[in-house]
Amino acid sequence: MQHLLSAADLSHDEAVLILDTAAQLAEVTDRSVKKLPTLRGRTVVNLFFEDSTRTRISFEVAAKRLSADVINFAAKGSSVSKGESLKDTALTLEAMGADAVIIRHGASGAPHRLAASSWTGCSVINAGDGTHEHPTQALLDAYTLRRHLAGGSGDLSGLSVAIVGDILHSRVARSNVLLLKTLGASVTVVAPPTLLPYGIDSWPCSVSYDIESVLPRVDAVMMLRVQAERMQAAFFPSALEYSRLYGLDIDRFNLLPSHAIVLHPGPMNRGMEISADVADENRSVMVEQVANGVSVRMAVLYLLLGGMAEVEQ
Amino acid sequence: MSSQVLRNVRPYGEEAADIVIEDGLIVAISQPGSGVGDVVFECAELIALPGFVDLHTHLREPGREDAETILTGAQSAALGGFTCVHAMANTSPVADTAGVVEQVWRRGKETGLVNVRPVGAVTVGLDGTQLAELGAMAHSAANVRVFSDDGKCVHDPLLMRRALEYVKAFDGVVAQHAQDPRLTIDAQMNEGLLSGQLGLAGWPAVAEESIIARDVLLADHVGSRLHVCHLSTAGSVDVIRWAKARGINVTAEVAPHHLLLTEELVASYDPIYKVNPPLRRIEDVVALREAVADGTIDIIATDHAPHPHEDKDCEWAAAAMGMLGLETAFSIALLTLVEPGMLTWRELADRMSIAPAKIGRVLDQGRDLKVGEPANITVVNPRLRTVVEPANMASKSRNTPYAGMDLPGQVTHVFYAGKCTVRDGVLA
Numbered sequence: 001m002q003h004l005l006s007a008a009d010l011s012h013d014e015a016v017l018i019l020d021t022a023a024q025l026a027e028v029t030d031r032s033v034k035k036l037p038t039l040r041g042r043t044v045v046n047l048f049f050e051d052s053t054r055t056r057i058s059f060e061v062a063a064k065r066l067s068a069d070v071i072n073f074a075a076k077g078s079s080v081s082k083g084e085s086l087k088d089t090a091l092t093l094e095a096m097g098a099d100a101v102i103i104r105h106g107a108s109g110a111p112h113r114l115a116a117s118s119w120t121g122c123s124v125i126n127a128g129d130g131t132h133e134h135p136t137q138a139l140l141d142a143y144t145l146r147r148h149l150a151g152g153s154g155d156l157s158g159l160s161v162a163i164v165g166d167i168l169h170s171r172v173a174r175s176n177v178l179l180l181k182t183l184g185a186s187v188t189v190v191a192p193p194t195l196l197p198y199g200i201d202s203w204p205c206s207v208s209y210d211i212e213s214v215l216p217r218v219d220a221v222m223m224l225r226v227q228a229e230r231m232q233a234a235f236f237p238s239a240l241e242y243s244r245l246y247g248l249d250i251d252r253f254n255l256l257p258s259h260a261i262v263l264h265p266g267p268m269n270r271g272m273e274i275s276a277d278v279a280d281e282n283r284s285v286m287v288e289q290v291a292n293g294v295s296v297r298m299a300v301l302y303l304l305l306g307g308m309a310e311v312e313q
Numbered sequence: 314m315s316s317q318v319l320r321n322v323r324p325y326g327e328e329a330a331d332i333v334i335e336d337g338l339i340v341a342i343s344q345p346g347s348g349v350g351d352v353v354f355e356c357a358e359l360i361a362l363p364g365f366v367d368l369h370t371h372l373r374e375p376g377r378e379d380a381e382t383i384l385t386g387a388q389s390a391a392l393g394g395f396t397c398v399h400a401m402a403n404t405s406p407v408a409d410t411a412g413v414v415e416q417v418w419r420r421g422k423e424t425g426l427v428n429v430r431p432v433g434a435v436t437v438g439l440d441g442t443q444l445a446e447l448g449a450m451a452h453s454a455a456n457v458r459v460f461s462d463d464g465k466c467v468h469d470p471l472l473m474r475r476a477l478e479y480v481k482a483f484d485g486v487v488a489q490h491a492q493d494p495r496l497t498i499d500a501q502m503n504e505g506l507l508s509g510q511l512g513l514a515g516w517p518a519v520a521e522e523s524i525i526a527r528d529v530l531l532a533d534h535v536g537s538r539l540h541v542c543h544l545s546t547a548g549s550v551d552v553i554r555w556a557k558a559r560g561i562n563v564t565a566e567v568a569p570h571h572l573l574l575t576e577e578l579v580a581s582y583d584p585i586y587k588v589n590p591p592l593r594r595i596e597d598v599v600a601l602r603e604a605v606a607d608g609t610i611d612i613i614a615t616d617h618a619p620h621p622h623e624d625k626d627c628e629w630a631a632a633a634m635g636m637l638g639l640e641t642a643f644s645i646a647l648l649t650l651v652e653p654g655m656l657t658w659r660e661l662a663d664r665m666s667i668a669p670a671k672i673g674r675v676l677d678q679g680r681d682l683k684v685g686e687p688a689n690i691t692v693v694n695p696r697l698r699t700v701v702e703p704a705n706m707a708s709k710s711r712n713t714p715y716a717g718m719d720l721p722g723q724v725t726h727v728f729y730a731g732k733c734t735v736r737d738g739v740l741a
Contacts, residue, residue, distance in 0.1 A: 086628050107630035108501075108512035109582030116581065130630065132512030174512060197509030198517070233498075 003115045003124040004300055007135040007179040015182055016155055019143050021299035022292070023152065028065060029295065039068035042305055045098045046072045047089065048127070049105040054266060055127050055137075058290070059102045062297035068305075071098070086110060090119035098122050100305055108132035123304045131169045136300060137265050138175035140293040141222065142183055144285055147292070148261050149219050157184035162214045163205075164190040164246060165224030165273050168197050168235075172265045173224060177205050188214050192246065194235045195226075211246055215255040222263040223248050226273045239272060249275040261285050315351035316340070317733065319726070322356035322692060324682045326658035332361060334688040337731030342684055354726055354736075356692055362662045364396025364689035364729060366669040366678050368459065368488070368566060369542060369614035370639065372398070372429070374420065375413070376405025381619040381709045383417065386639070387424035388707035389617070391734040393639040394691035394724035397670065397678045398427055398617075402434040403464040409434035409445035411453035418455035426734050430673060433457040435476050435487060439465050444476060451483040458674040461488035463542055464589075466524060468494050473528060477537035486564075486672060488540040489528050491549070492590065496520035501630060503576045503591045511580060513629065516591045518546040525549050529556035529563050540672055541565045543616050545590035547600035554609045564672050566614040567601050569645035570636055574598075574714060584625045584632030585714050588618070605664060606655040612669040615642045619710030637713040640706050644720035647695060652721065666691075677730075688731040697723040707740070 001014065010018070028034055044063040046056050056072065063070045075089055086105070093101060100123040103111050108130030115124040128134040146152055149159055161180055167173045167189050180187050187205035189196065200207055208214050215221060226246075228239045236242045248262065256262075262274075262284040270276045278284060316335040323329050324342070331348025333341040341348060372386035381389075383400070390398045400417050402408035408417060414431040421429020433450035437443045439462045450457040460480060467473045467489060476487050497520045502508050504515020525541055529552065532539035544550060544567050553565045570588060575595050578586040586592060604610040618635025625632050646665065650656040656664070670679025680686040700719050703711040727735035734741055 085623070085626075086631075087626055105628065107628040109630075110628040112582040113628050116583070130512050131514075171512060174510070198504050198515055199506030199509045202506050203509075 001304065004135055004304060005111050005115055005124065005126045006133050007138045007175040007182070010179065010182060012155065012182050015139070015142070015179060018139055018296065018299045018303060019146055020153070021303060022143055022295040025298040025302065026295040029291070034065055035067060036065065037067050038302055039063065039066040039305055042068045042099045043097055044068045044070050044100045044102065044301065045093050046070065047075060047093065047101050047103045048073070049075045049110070050128070052104050052128065054290070055104060058293045059127060059297050062294050063301055065294070066298055066301055068301065086113065087117070087119050090114055090117070094120040094122065100125060100301065102127045104128045106130055125300060125304065128171050130171065132171050133175045134171040135175045135179070136293070136297055137172050138179040139300070140289055140296040141176055141263055141265070142179055143292045143296050144263060144289050145185070145220055148285065149259070155183040156180060159185040159220070160188070160218045161185050162188045162190055162218045162221045163224065164211055164221060164248070166195045166226045166230065167191045167200070167224070168195045170224050176222065177203055181205070188218070190214055190246065192236055212252060212255060215252055216257065218256070218260060220261045220263060221248065221256065223274045224265065225267065225269055228269070228272065243272055247273055247275065248278050250277050253278045253281065263289060265289070317352045317354065318348040318350035319354050319356045319361060319690070319692060320348065321345040322359050322361045324361045325662060326360045332682070332690070334728060334731050337688055339682065339684055339686050339688050342682070354692070358696065359692050359694050359725055360658060361682060362658065362691050362693065363666040363679055363682060364691050364727065365394045365643070365665045366397040366673065366675060367395050367615050367617070367639065368399045368612060368669040368673055369463070369568070370398040370400055370617045371403070371619065371635070372400040373404065373619055375416070379621050383420040383429060384424050385707060385709040386617070387421065387426040387429060388740055389639040391426045391727055391729070391740060392707050392724060393641070394643050394693065394727055395639060396427055396689040396691070396727065396729045397430060397675055399430045399432050399459055399673055401463045402432045402461060403439055407434050407438050408432065409437050411446065411449040414450050414455040414457050415453050425732065427729055428675065428678060430459070430675060431455045431457055432459045432461050432463070432488065435460045435462045435467050436472065441465060441468055441472065444472065444479065447476070447479055447485065448483065451485055458483070458485050459488055459540070459672070460485055461490065461542065463488065463490045466490050466492040466494060470527060470531065474531050474535060477532055477539060478535045481537050484674060486538045486540045488542050489524065490542050491521045491524035491528065493520040493524050501587070502579045503593045505576065505594065507576055507580065513579070518548050518593070521546055521590055522548040522552055525552045529553070529561050532563055533559070533561045537562070539563045543568045543571065543590055543614070544601060544604070544610060545571050545593050545597060547597045550600045550604040550609055554604070557609065564611040564668070565609070566612045567605060567610050568616040569613060569638055569642045570714060571601055572598060572605070572649040573645050582629045584627065584629050585712060587629060587632050587634050588636050589634040602649055602655060605650060611664070612672065613642065613646055613664050614669065615639050619708050620712050622711060625712050635712065637706065637708050637710060640708065641701060641713060641715050641720065643693060643724055644722040647722040648720060651695070688728050690728040691724060692726040694723045694725045695721065699723060
């Protein structure tokens with residue numbers, strides 16, 4: 001594997017390998033000197049065409065803990081807004097000797113273009129592209145689920161996970177549906193019909209419009225950020241109605257089985273898709289997700305930049 | 314002018330004959346070997362058809378001469394077997410005045426390669442709010458008969474009604490780009506299972522079909538002539554079929570790429586496959602082919618849309634929509650319709666020459682191959698296969714989706730008003 005563009009690129013064994021590797025690398029984080037020499041001399045570029053402080057920092061910390069040199073490249077706009085084109089940016093980074101490019105881009109498929117083009121020979125890691133995918137988020141969610149619900153090893157067979165919110169515009173949802181399926185979990189997406197993509201019936205998940213009927217039978221619920229602006233495009237009538245019908249408040253939280261956990265990729269809209277008291281529940285694992293994000297991204301960098309070949313042998 | 318003989322050529326793929334051309338006309342069709350003339354073209358096994366007429370071409374001049382000029386577009390057209398093209402109005406400035414259409418017409422004439430017929434914009438600046446001076450364009454030297462805001466839909470139903478009514482005065486036709494703008498905000502590809510997976514905003518079939526349904530009813534109500542550009546869905550075919558059965562005066566076109574390519578190609582995120590309307594499902598491709606065969610779709614029109622390299626060498630969302638079409642249209646029609654036995658050579662001549670000339674009211678084009686008719690003739694070799702090489706194209710742009718494909722058929726010789734514009738597959 002040279003690139004990580006989509007959660008669909010990962011086989012069951014590769015996904016489990018990444019999670020296992022992340023678990024080993026997580027131990028580094030508990031040491032007083034949080035650093036491994038693994039990627040010394042390798043250059044990793046954070047190429048962010050969209051602002052995302054938390055994802056960028058997560059990758060930066062991950063790369064630095066593996067001793068890679070990290071360059072943060074915040075590209076102003078894309079070729080859409082007449083800034084420098086993706087192509088010229090890629091050629092520039094190639095000339096500077098980057099080994100991996102972590103790309104966040106507003107256009108779906110931009111990482112695929114980068115990987116398939118002759119513009120660069122680097123490993124390309126998709127850190128979120130448009131409304132397409134965000135595979136490392138799905139990996140960190142899977143890692144979190146595994147720790148809490150599957151004893152921290154193997155896959156997620158038998159687990160049931162609900163994903164609630166703006167599925168249509170969510171790259172997190174797309175990657176999670178694919179990866180959770182690969183790892184053996186069953187997924188139910190919950191949203192108003194307007195926020196489900198056309199053709200959702202053919203996705204490897206079930207669909208519900210009723211959050212309360214789903215919550216009692218899941219092991220975890222993943223709440224997605226819903227932008228209040230969506231109501232301007234008639235996806236739902238008002239933020240208040242959305243919150244009333246699909247938000248996770250404490251009454252709905254209490255419908256969950258007692259072992260179930262709550263995830264959210266952040267940033268949260270407290271009061272919109274999740275109420276403040278639920279967000280602060282100790283079965284809400286958002287802060288842990290952030291920490292796990294670093295471990296999982298360390299694993300991805302480690303495996304892509306040479307480690308995968310060794311492990312496979 | 315000296316006389317030319319097409320020796321042993323098969324008109325419409327039928328019995329071989331000699332066709333003699335003199336002073337821009339077909340002066341004799343006689344037994345093979347009997348024709349006499351100054352220049353002889355050996356045409357054994359080659360097929361003669363009336364010169365192709367394209368009702369939908371983007372020549373980009375004026376304004377985007379970096380993508381195409383009227384000259385390079387005319388060269389591209391000639392190599393594709395065309396003797397007439399209709400230059401779409403979405404140039405800069407827009408072809409919405411008599412001045413601009415006359416300029417395009419005159420520049421076309423200078424090429425001497427094809428008849429360049431300007432299409433006039435329906436609304437000022439393609440803005441969809443105020444009718445352009447359709448009468449002035451119709452009565453100009455360019456003699457415009459086809460009006461279109463192509464690239465944009467005449468969305469306002471009242472304005473569309475008025476345009477349909479107004480063009481009746483000079484036997485014009487409104488060629489509609491059927492796309493409901495509200496249903497296709499930021500649309501990137503066909504809306505379906507794949508668009509959901511790829512995270513690309515969908516361009517639903519209903520956005521095309523609902524406008525066509527509205528427009529055929531409007532055309533019926535006001536008793537005018539409607540032409541629908543680039544049909545791309547099976548549902549659109551159903552609507553047109555219904556309208557024709559009802560006796561509504563509507564004609565429809567399909568672009569070659571919609572007869573061959575499907576949306577699966579978009580999964581590569583390679584913008585070479587980005588086009589408007591988008592590539593659809595295989596079910597749509599099949600329905601479109603059947604509709605050309607049964608005459609529901611009247612014509613094949615290229616929607617030749619040149620774009621400079623940088624507008625395709627980028628991420629999908631940033632890329633321009635459109636594909637080259639002139640130099641490959643015949644091969645695609647051969648591959649998708651003639652070779653599978655869905656269309657005879659006479660029917661192909663109808664869909665690519667006779668019917669489009671009629672819709673565009675181009676009187677001296679799309680004529681039968683008969684003595685006394687203008688010598689607009691395309692001679693093709695259906696046996697020769699070619700691998701598409703973008704660098705070899707006459708178009709100034711390279712955005713063909715067929716690069717590397719081994720396609721059947723060669724346009725061998727082309728005669729425009731008796732003048733040989735293409736000989737042995739190259740510009741004469």
